[in-house]
Amino acid sequence: MEDVLEILMNDARTTPEEIAKMIKKPLATVKKQIKAYEQDGTIVQYKAIVNPEMVEGNQHLVRALIEVSITPQKDVGFDHIAERIYKFSEVQSCYLVSGSYDLLLIVEGASIQTVAEFVSSKLSSMENVRQTSTHFLLKKYKEDGKVFKVAPRQKRLNITY
């Protein structure tokens, strides 16, 4: 039933009725499968991908990628300190990565000052955080597989053999 997932990942608005038709399975089976995915956490949430630049009053929202170097703790490694960090609502995403630093954060704020404030007062001051490096995002070209561009004109003719 990975079909169900692929369909919903492409368009979460697709109804169970439509999915049942697409994959030729009974409606009840599809509904049950979706429920199971929701319950076991395979499907975490349904949401729209929005281009923030198009939302009024939102144009000044800033995002930053922050590289964080931390000292792992006995027994719990990176997990405990990661949890302390990702619980801040400013942190949109948090990844443990290989390479020259440990955690990669995506942080969002109303202005550069807000983000800077978060980094200096909350993040850097944290015990076990050794070093941070902040990169403000300047332009969004593509996110979650979607290209952020105004829809191009239709290129196909309306009728061809």
Add this chain to the structure above:
Amino acid sequence: MYVSKLVEDLPPSGIRAFFDLVLGMKDVISLGVGEPDFVTPWNIREHAIYSLEQGYTSYTSNKGLAELRKDIVKFLKWRYDLEYDWDKEMLITVGASEGMDLVFRAILNPGEKVLVHEPCFVAYAPLVTLAGGKAVPVITTANEGFKVTLAKLEKAYQKGVKAMVLNYPCNPTGTSYTRQELLAIAKFAKKHDLLVISDEIYDELTYDFEHTPFATLPGMKERVVYLNGFSKAYAMTGFRLGWVAGPEKILAAMTKIHQYTIMCAPITSQMAAREAMRNGAKAVAAMKREYNRRRNFIVTSLNELGMECHMPQGAFYAFPSIKRLGMSSLDFAQDLLEQEKVALVPGHAFGSQCADHVRISYASSYDNLREAVARMKRYLERRHGKK
């Protein structure tokens, strides 16, 4: 004035006026398009751009780039265990359409006949006529899923038939054949010593079973001209690139015409096709999965609307019946376009016996398909209300 009798007498498409109507209209949801809605995969486009940057802008050998012909031959061996000589039995053409034109011109003497199943792609019969031959229709019907059967072939066969055209999966019906079904057709071809011109341009879009190239059937390779190309599987319609594989003598004859008329297929398209051959399989599989779901969705929806529709085995077309409505497919298409702004192709385009059907292309986004189904529903309800 000046126009030859042969061309003047060629029957014009009966639905030209309808096409013009569609082209002049705005905000239409079109299910009338005979090409993928996907853009050519980026790696293929990128390779075309790269070849231009490198300065590949010249003619190629008449038969096409040797590397590309070798790639295709290798692909056929891997995909279907089918062997061709890359130099003597393979020709790169400008779309499979050019291959079709070449083969008729290469084999037909004046008045010789070719069996062409109906409904079928619009070009076959006119191309036979232009080559000086005569097309003999094999009428297939909805109750048999528009399949060409032994009985139908025998009934249509007449003296002077030299070859037969097969197109599977078929545009406009989506009909395709299992190996078993094809064996019966092969037997017929052998019995009457016919050349089989097999247009398998939609082969990669076969959903319910494995596609069997006609040339892989026992004893068939030497009597099959195998046409294929890059348009449908790799969403490369605008690149205009196809190929033909077949017996050396016929290929040599076709190449003779090709070298005088076309010289060679465009090099940029050939370079792009090399990338498609080498690294295209993943994109093809993803598109096929998507088409399959759309097929299931649209065919189920059409049947729910009362537009009776067999389950097509391939391509990206559904070919439902509108008989119940008691109107011709042209009237229906016109009505639907004017009232609900949904465009589809009337069955008339694909054969004289297809006035009860319309072709619906599901090479369109779900948003479009959903909305089109809703609009057709509204139209049908209104029409029933009136009665």
